[in-house]
Amino acid sequence: MSKNTLYDKVWDSHTVARLDSGQDQIFIGLHLIHEVTTPQAFGMLKEIGSGVAFPDRTMGTVDHIIPTLSQIRPYEDELAEKMMAALEQNVNEFGVRFLHLDSGKQGIVHVIGPELGLSQPGMTIACGDSHTSTHGAMGSLGFGIGTTEVGHVLATQTLALNRLKVKRIEVTGALGPGVTPKDVTLRVIHDLGIKGGLGFAYEYGGDVFDDMSMEGRMTVCNMSIEGGARIGYVNPDQTTFDYLEGREFSPGGEAWERGLSYWRGIASGDDAEYDDVYEIAGESIEPMVTWGINPGHSVGISQPLPEVDSFAGEDRKTAEHGYEFMDLKPGETISGTKVDVAFLGSCTNSRISDLREGARLMKGNKVHPGVRMLVVPGSQQVKQQAEEEGLHEIFTEAGAEWREAGCSMCLGMNPDQLVGAERSISSSNRNFIGRQGSPRGRTHLGSPAVVVSSAIAGCIADPREMGE
Amino acid sequence: MSTKRIEKIVGKAIPMPRDDIDTDRITPARFLKSITFEGIEKALFCDERENTPDHPVDNPAHKGANMMFVGKNFGSGSSREHAPQALKRFGIDVLIGVSFAEIFAGNCFAIGVPLGVASADDVNELIKQAQEEPQTRFTVDIRNAAVSYGDRVIPIDIQETRKAAFLAGTWDMLANLRGNLPRVEEVAARLPYVTNFDSEAQ
Structure with a gap:
C-alpha cells in the first residue's frame, strides 16, 4: 500500500x-x-x-x-x-x-x-x-x-x-526536439496499455515532468483515464505556484503565503512509498500517432505499424479489428496516410501553448487543399489571448477555420463532426469508433505539432521533418 | 429514491466477446443530447448494431435476456452514465466480465447493477454457452458469488462490501452520504482552501 x-x-x-x-x-x-x-x-x-x-x-x-x-x-x-x-x-x-x-x-x-x-x-x-x-x-x-x-x-x-493504489511513472532525462507532452502520454498508454491503470492513480514525476510546463502537465494528466487510471497527478512545485499566482480565484496577499505552505505540505514526501513504479527514458520517446481504435494503438511516427502477432489473446482481435476499421496494414508506416480533416482543439490540447506551437509551425504555410482544418480554442480567454497575439490570422491565412471555444470535434455532440468515412488527425484524446460523430469516421490522435504538419502535408507527417 | 435488495438474478444472457468495449460504443455521444435517461436504451450499441446484421443484442435467440457476459475492461472511456443506464433500461440486471473500467463500475454500483468478475477462461466458457445454447438459463447468486447453469457452478468475484450493500438493499449511497452532513461540515472547516486561505475564517 x-x-x-x-x-x-x-x-x-x-x-x-x-x-x-x-x-x-x-x-x-x-x-x-x-x-x-x-x-x-x-x-x-x-x-x-x-x-x-x-x-x-x-x-x-x-x-x-x-x-x-x-x-x-x-x-x-x-x-x-x-x-x-x-x-x-x-x-x-x-x-x-x-x-x-x-x-x-x-x-x-x-x-x-x-x-x-x-x-x-x-x-x-x-x-x-x-x-x-x-x-x-x-x-x-x-x-x-x-x-x-x-x-x-x-x-x-x-x-x-474506493481507495486506489498509486503507481509512480518516472520519465527521466529530456525530450528530444519536436517531442511534446502529448507524445509522452501516448507513450505511457502504449507501454502500460489501456487497462494498465485500472485500480491505480498515476503519479507522474522525473526530470521530464520537472521541466514540463503546467499546460504540458495538463495534457498528460488529461489522458491518464485513457490508460485506465481514473486519477493522474504531478506534485506541485515552483512551476505550479508561478502558474497560479495572480489568477482570478487564487489567494492573494497574506493568504497566498498560507496557500504556499499548504501546497508544499501536500506534495509526496521524500519517503513516499508506491505500489508500483514504471520508468521511461525521455530520450526514447518520439512523436506518437495512433493507428487503431483505442488510445493504446499508437506507434512512433517513424516506426512500422506493429504485427498482429505482437498482441496476445483478445488484444489481437481488437488489433485486427483496428486495422480493418482504419484500413491500414501491419508493417506500413503511419506517416504518408492521407487525411481529410485536421482538428486542433479539445481539453487535451486547446490551451494557449498548444495554439502557439501550432501557429509557429503553420506560419508561412498553407493547409493542404484536400484537408479541412478546425482550430478551436479551449476557452474564451484562450481565444482572446490568441487573437491578441495574432495567432488566429496565421491559421486563417493558411486556410484553417478559427472557431469559438468548446469541445467541438472531440466528440459528436455538436455540429463539428466527421462525415462518412473521413479520416482525421486530431489533437483530442479518443480514437474510439464513432467518437468524432460519424460511425465510420476514422481518427488518428497526435500532438498539435503532428496535427499542423499533417494538415500542411495532406497526410500524416513528422513535424521534425518540416523545413523551418 | 427506491432501493431494493438484489440477491439472485435468473435468466438468459447476451454474450459480448471482445475486450475494451468503450462507452462511446455502448451509447454513442450524439445520443447524449437529452435531459432525461428516458429512452436511452434505444441507443444501446446502436452504431454497431446497424453495421452488424447478427449483433448479439439483436439476435432473437437472446431476446428477453437479463444479463450480459463481457470481456476485459468493459465500459472504458467516457464517464457517461448513459451507458449503464441504457443497459439497465434495456433489461440487463447484471454483468459478468473479466474486468471493468473504474468509472463505469462506480456508475453501475450507483444505479444498482451488480458486476461480477471471473477468470478469462470462465468468462469464455459462459460466453460460449450463451452463444451455442442461447436458451440456457443462468443464475447469478450474489450471496454465494457464483454463476451457475445446469450442474456447472462458476465462482465470481463481487467486491465484498458492494455485495453486502446489494444484499441489504443499501446500494443507493445518497442516504448514507446525507446522514454524515454534519461531519462533512467539520472536514470542510479543517481544509484551509475552503476559505481561500483566509485565516480569520478558519
Whole structure:
C-alpha cells in the first residue's frame, strides 16, 4: 500500500467517514458542472427536496454541445437548445455560479478550472466527465464521475469512493526536439496499455515532468483515464505556484503565503512509498500517432505499424479489428496516410501553448487543399489571448477555420463532426469508433505539432521533418 | 429514491466477446443530447448494431435476456452514465466480465447493477454457452458469488462490501452520504482552501 504520497495525504485529509459499503466518503473541494451530465442529477435533487450543499464550491459552464460557429440562440439543434435551457434554469434555481457565454470566461471545464485558478493543489475535484483527471496537473485529485454521483456531490459535496493504489511513472532525462507532452502520454498508454491503470492513480514525476510546463502537465494528466487510471497527478512545485499566482480565484496577499505552505505540505514526501513504479527514458520517446481504435494503438511516427502477432489473446482481435476499421496494414508506416480533416482543439490540447506551437509551425504555410482544418480554442480567454497575439490570422491565412471555444470535434455532440468515412488527425484524446460523430469516421490522435504538419502535408507527417 | 435488495438474478444472457468495449460504443455521444435517461436504451450499441446484421443484442435467440457476459475492461472511456443506464433500461440486471473500467463500475454500483468478475477462461466458457445454447438459463447468486447453469457452478468475484450493500438493499449511497452532513461540515472547516486561505475564517 502506498504511503505518504500526495494521493494518500489528500485522501486522508478529505475523508469524512468510512461507509458500510467499505468505501470512503470523500469531501469534494471543487465541483465543476456542465450541460451534459447534470440535468438528471438536478432532477434527483428536486425529487428528494434537497438543495446544493455547497454552492460556493460549485462552478458551471457549457462546453460539450455548444456550436463553435454560430452561437446565436436558440441553437439550430433543438436538443442542444433544450439542454442549454435546462442548465440555465438549474443554476438559477439552485444558486450555482455559472460562467455563461457572455462572461468572457466560458470554455471547456478542464481548461477553465486551472485557467481561473479554481483548481488548486491539494484539492479534490469532481466533474461529470472522465477527463477530470486533467486537474491533477495542479497537484489535485480529479475524479471523473457519472450522473448519479454528480447528484451525490450536489446534495452532499461528497462521493463514496474506493481507495486506489498509486503507481509512480518516472520519465527521466529530456525530450528530444519536436517531442511534446502529448507524445509522452501516448507513450505511457502504449507501454502500460489501456487497462494498465485500472485500480491505480498515476503519479507522474522525473526530470521530464520537472521541466514540463503546467499546460504540458495538463495534457498528460488529461489522458491518464485513457490508460485506465481514473486519477493522474504531478506534485506541485515552483512551476505550479508561478502558474497560479495572480489568477482570478487564487489567494492573494497574506493568504497566498498560507496557500504556499499548504501546497508544499501536500506534495509526496521524500519517503513516499508506491505500489508500483514504471520508468521511461525521455530520450526514447518520439512523436506518437495512433493507428487503431483505442488510445493504446499508437506507434512512433517513424516506426512500422506493429504485427498482429505482437498482441496476445483478445488484444489481437481488437488489433485486427483496428486495422480493418482504419484500413491500414501491419508493417506500413503511419506517416504518408492521407487525411481529410485536421482538428486542433479539445481539453487535451486547446490551451494557449498548444495554439502557439501550432501557429509557429503553420506560419508561412498553407493547409493542404484536400484537408479541412478546425482550430478551436479551449476557452474564451484562450481565444482572446490568441487573437491578441495574432495567432488566429496565421491559421486563417493558411486556410484553417478559427472557431469559438468548446469541445467541438472531440466528440459528436455538436455540429463539428466527421462525415462518412473521413479520416482525421486530431489533437483530442479518443480514437474510439464513432467518437468524432460519424460511425465510420476514422481518427488518428497526435500532438498539435503532428496535427499542423499533417494538415500542411495532406497526410500524416513528422513535424521534425518540416523545413523551418 | 427506491432501493431494493438484489440477491439472485435468473435468466438468459447476451454474450459480448471482445475486450475494451468503450462507452462511446455502448451509447454513442450524439445520443447524449437529452435531459432525461428516458429512452436511452434505444441507443444501446446502436452504431454497431446497424453495421452488424447478427449483433448479439439483436439476435432473437437472446431476446428477453437479463444479463450480459463481457470481456476485459468493459465500459472504458467516457464517464457517461448513459451507458449503464441504457443497459439497465434495456433489461440487463447484471454483468459478468473479466474486468471493468473504474468509472463505469462506480456508475453501475450507483444505479444498482451488480458486476461480477471471473477468470478469462470462465468468462469464455459462459460466453460460449450463451452463444451455442442461447436458451440456457443462468443464475447469478450474489450471496454465494457464483454463476451457475445446469450442474456447472462458476465462482465470481463481487467486491465484498458492494455485495453486502446489494444484499441489504443499501446500494443507493445518497442516504448514507446525507446522514454524515454534519461531519462533512467539520472536514470542510479543517481544509484551509475552503476559505481561500483566509485565516480569520478558519
